[in-house]
Amino acid sequence: MRNCKDHKTCINEALIKAETICKQKGVKFTKLRKQVLKLIWKSHSYVKAYDLLEELKKIDSSAKPPTVYRSLDFLIDNGFIHKVQSLNAFVACTHPQEHKECYFLICKNCKSIEECCSEKISKVMNSEATRNNFNTNQVTLEISGICQECIN
Amino acid sequence: MRNCKDHKTCINEALIKAETICKQKGVKFTKLRKQVLKLIWKSHSYVKAYDLLEELKKIDSSAKPPTVYRSLDFLIDNGFIHKVQSLNAFVACTHPQEHKECYFLICKNCKSIEECCSEKISKVMNSEATRNNFNTNQVTLEISGICQECIN
DNA sequence: AAATGAATGTTATAATATAACATAATTAAT
DNA sequence: ATTAATTATGTTATATTATAACATTCATTT
Secondary structure: OOOOOOHHHHHHHHHHHHHHHHHHHOOOOOHHHHHHHHHHHHHOOOEOHHHHHHHHHHHOOOOOHHHHHHHHHHHHHOOOEEEEHHHOEEEEOOOOOOOOOEEEEEEOOOOOEEEEEOHHHHHHHHHHHHHOOOEEEEEEEEEEEEOHHHHO | OOOOOOHHHHHHHHHHHHHHHHHHHOOOOOHHHHHHHHHHHHHOOOEOHHHHHHHHHHHOOOOOHHHHHHHHHHHHHOOOEEEEHHHOEEEEOOOOOOOOOEEEEEEOOOOOEEEEEOHHHHHHHHHHHHHOOOEEEEEEEEEEEEOHHHHO
């Protein structure tokens, strides 16, 4: 996302991918849901629900909080976006359907966010859960700090 | 916490420990802050800010949101409690000052929460951060699922 | 064409959190 | 000791995040 050459193409690919996945799953990728996903992708970073609502209002002035939150719920449930718990924000998923445990690197300086996957982390997580006899359902791993770009 | 024999003793020890640490640090463990910490410890689990406010009102009817949130901020800043991001809740820290990276096991069934530390996780976290040239400031790791007790 | 269920529209409000300014208490400086 | 400065708390108001509840529209099936 951060490193894409042409973000418009990148957005379109994401939307097409979502469309395809929805067809496969037999769920409806409605105009509204598509618009919301597009707006999230457009941001290049994480977005807040009410900022999204403002953007949506530019397209459809009758948009209201439930309009946004319902679409967000759909997009989360189907793996197209993630909620960033420590920021009360939402971010596009860069690899829907290929999903394992993943984590986020959040830069406090430039507000960028990077979604990362790591076999190692997944393994340690699993071993910790096992050690505690814990039946894991959902992992939230968010790392806040200063990114590569901003350190230099 | 979950396994303490006598929770009253356990709370008192925690309060005394907090008192000592505050003295060491030269910060003020005021009556209010102590009360809030006590209420959090009393819960045996995580607590929501406004539930805390209700409890506090029983002691001091003039308590208001900022009363609670300021104390929570103090307690977080000084490492006596943690915020559980995925629940918008707060939980007592079971080992203030000995703090490394730690994570939470949150049972969706019985609402228990367990604070765990693991060298392994810390190491993997560090190696991942290094690999991404990321300067970590704060790690949020919250694992939601079903606990040992509730599985059986 | 009617019935069903899913999605959206709409109103209202719940839940979480902070800003801003006033007052009180504590600590430091004179 | 008195004043000044700082820190903590009191108080009012409001910002931010999210959902409940019910009405309507739209798509799909019968």
